[in-house]
């Protein structure tokens with residue numbers, strides 16, 4: 219059984235005060251015992267991870283994630299943050315290969331392999347993002363585009379994969395991110411099945427069946443339930459709707475409803 223997971227990707231949003239306020243509001247309003255049923259991850263800007271972590275204002279059991287992490291432990295990489303530094307300030311997860319990093323910063327498979335490997339070596343759980351562009355989907359090349367992005371996982375050493383909860387895969391169709399046009403439940407399920415088949419071919423059936431695959435792309439309280447109801451959707455990676463604590467709480471509640479039978 220795969221525990222549902224909801225991940226907030228705040229991107230380059232919120233002031234420090236707003237981040238702290240959100241954490242406090244979540245603590246006040248999250249129903250007692252929720253984290254036993256749903257994993258909840260907040261990914262603020264790098265700069266805000268340490269104050270949120272060190273102030274201990276998040277509800278107990280809610281974890282912090284970074285939106286990126288470097289492929290080296292340390293060194294002359296101006297402006298970058300290493301997985302070891304993130305671990306040091308109690309970060310547990312790291313989003314790797316988000317489509318905005320691929321698009322605006324030219325991140326591609328060789329670099330992403332390094333980021334995945336170093337994150338896992340440092341003890342972070344990667345949230346590895348893949349997703350086809352609109353052109354790929356319209357040309358009937360969705361699986362082809364995904365296969366190319368997924369191939370890097372075939373190279374990831376099995377030494378890191380002893381615990382399936384230590385790796386999360388996110389399907390984020392680029393055409394759905396921030397557009398208000400989410401994938402349908404059928405589209406999400408079809409792709410998630412394909413991604414799980416790829417994981418099976420890389421890592422074997424046990425690992426693939428236990429690995430959580432989350433959907434991301436214009437998730438909102440009014441569309442998440444049907445997506446979560448899909449057998450191979452194990453949670454959500456949420457941008458815009460995660461900025462509003464009330465909406466985020468609704469998404470957590472919906473994910474909790476999807477906890478059975480996966």
Ligand code: PEP
Pocket residue numbers: 227390394395396397434435436437455456457458459
């Ligand atoms: C994202 O950036 O990962 C994302 C899914 O954004 P949104 O929910 O705003 O589409």
